[in-house]
Structures are given as structure tokens and as C-alpha cells.
Amino acid sequence: MTSARYTVDDVMTKTVVTVTPDTEFKEIAAAMERCKVSAVPVVEGGGRVVGVVSEADLLPKEEFHERGPGMIEDMRRLDDTAKAGSVRAEELMTSPAVTVRPDTLLPQAARLMAALRVKRLPVVDADGGLKGIVSRADLLKVFLRSDDELAAEIRREVVNRLFPASHRDVNVSVTRGVATLTGRVRDPALVPVAARLAQSVEGVVGVDCRIEGPAPA
Template sequence: MTSARYTVNDVMTKTVVTVTPDTEFKEIAAVMERWKVTAVPVVEGGGHVVGVVSGADLLPKEEFHEHGPGMIDHMRRLGDTAKAGSVRAEELMTSPAVTIEPGASLPQAARLMAGRRIKRLPVVDADGRLKGVVSRADLLKIFLRPDDDLTAEIRREVVDRLFPTSRQNVKVGVTWGVATLTGRVRDATLIPVAAHLAQSVEGVVSVDCRLESQASA
């Protein structure tokens, strides 16, 4: 009893700016500035993703521009100090890249971003070829679904299926993503199930379930 789930493919950005392993530092910085992005996938022949260069990968060059790292910093931050002297994407990038497939669910993408503390994920097919990029902002697009669409889905996928004999007694309303269910139903044991399923509808912010049993009338 589930409605169609939105996937990464539904919200990702499909036109993606990329660099190659040979792209030099200054060009990478220029690309990020021109396209207003914080990271770029590094691709090689056939569009295969081999890494990602982020703004964080570029910052060590500025950090250690005037004064090189001391011995303690050098030992503690070997990765950063190495990047400070790097000039090409293949030396700067994080590899292998953390990626996700187009068919992954939005919660899967959100958990991966949170767990790896990253803001953008290259989206690749089964062969590792770049298909798009999904960002935190892309995942939030689902909450822009119109309230009328959410209302219709909750009624169709939750109310009509759980309460076929008493669905006419149930009212569904959604305002600014907050769903309200009111009315009386025959099977009180399904009320918490209805609340859970309504909450799982993509784009619903929260649910106020006020359903009651007809037996309590």
C-alpha cells in the first residue's frame, strides 16, 4: 500500500558542469565561480566519474599561500598540505567519489549526504557514467508540491485504500504541507496506520490526525 516514490532522478540537476583530471587549479576555481557551484565532478573518457573537487579542496592553497605549514600542521594535515601544492584536478580531487544512482530514493540520498557530510552527490548509472548531480537544495524541492496534489494523493493512497467503506466520512485537508485528517472510521486500529502513511507521502511536512472510531460516536 504505497504510492509511487520520488527518486533522485526526479529532482536532480541534469545539466552538469564538469572538469577532467588534467584541468588546472585556476580553471577549476573559475568554473566554480562562473556556475556558482561548490563542487564539480571530475570525469574522464566516456563520462565516468573518477572524483570530485570541492571548494574545500582548493582552500589549502590560499591558507598556506603566505606561510607554509609548520611541522606539526604538516603532520596533522598531510592531505591538506599536499593539496596546497597541487595544480591539477587529479591531485586535488576526493577519490573515489561518493555517488548515487538515479533510482535511489530521496531519503537514501539525504542519509548518504548526512552520513558523509557532503552537500552534493554525482548521480551515476550502473557503469559509473555521470547522469546528473543532486544537492541538498534539490532534495527540498519535493516540499514545493502543491497542497492540492498532496490532498489528492493522501485521499487516493491512504483514505480510499484503508477505509473503503467509510471513506466518505473522512475529510483531508493540506495547508502549507501540513495534512489534517478528520472524521469517523469503522476500524480504529487503522487510524495510526493512516497517520503514518500520510506522513510518508512525499512533500508532507507533518500530519494532524484527528480520526475517531465510529464506535465512539
């Protein structure tokens, strides 16, 4: 028994600004500014993603614009100094690109972003073709689901399935994303399971489970 799980495909942005390997520095910077994004996928024939250029890849050129680094610093920062002299996407990009598939669950995408400290990930199909892009902001969209929608899913996917004989005796309410479950059920051993499943519903912020066992005779 599982509640509906949201995937990257549910929240990703499907219209994506891209560049090609031979796109020049100024064009990349202009595209980022125009579309208000911090990174752009680099694609080649057929839309296959071969890398990503981010603001971090462009900054070395600005940093070293007025002065060249000293020899010791130069040795320590070979990657940055190389990018400072780059003029095309293929020289600037991070490759291979870290990508996700459309069916990746949102928690998996969030963990990957956190581990890599990136703000967005290209979404690709089985052949590496670009399908969209998912950002940190996109992952938060599930928390915009209405309280009524969340309550309906908890009742349908958790209460009705877990307590088929006494589901009518359980009340479910959600306020600002916090779910409250009250009432009595025949099998109190399943109450912790109900709380855990309710918490797993995408968009639920917290759970206050007050379900009790049968009333004393």
C-alpha cells in the same frame, strides 16, 4: 500499500559542470565561480566519474599561499599540504567519488549527505557514467508541492486504500504542508496506520489525524 516515493531522478540537476583529471586549478576555481557551485565531478573518457573536487579541496592552496606550515603542522596535515601544491584535478580530487543512482530514494540520499557532510552527490548509471548531480536544495524540492497535490495523494494512496468501505466519510485537507484528516471509519485500529502513511507522503510537513471510529449507537 505505499504512496509515490520520489527518487533522485525526480529532483536532480541534469546539466552538470564537470572537469577532467588534467583540468588545472584556476580553471576549476573559475568553473565553480561561474556556475555558482561548491563542487564539480571529475570525469574521464565516456563520462565516468572518477572523483569530485570541492571548495574544501581548493582552500589549502589559499591557506598556505603566503606562508608554509611549520614542520609539526606539516606532519599533521599531510593531505592538505599535498593539495596546497597541486595544480590539476587528479591531484586535488577526492577519489573514489561517493555517488548515488537515479533510483535512490530521497531519504536515502539525504542520510548519505548528512553522514558524509557533503552538499551534493554525483548521480551515475550502472557503469559509473554521470547522469546528473543532486544537492541539498534539490532534496527540498518535494516540499514545494502544492497543498492540493498533497491532499489528492493522501486521499488516493492512503484513505481510499486503507478505508475502502468508509473513505467517503473521511475529509482530507492540507495547509502549508500540514495534513489534517477528520471523519469516522469502521475500523479505528487502522487510524494510526493512516497517520503514519500520510506522514510518509513526500512533501508532507506534518499530520494532524483526528479520524474516529463509528459513532456510538
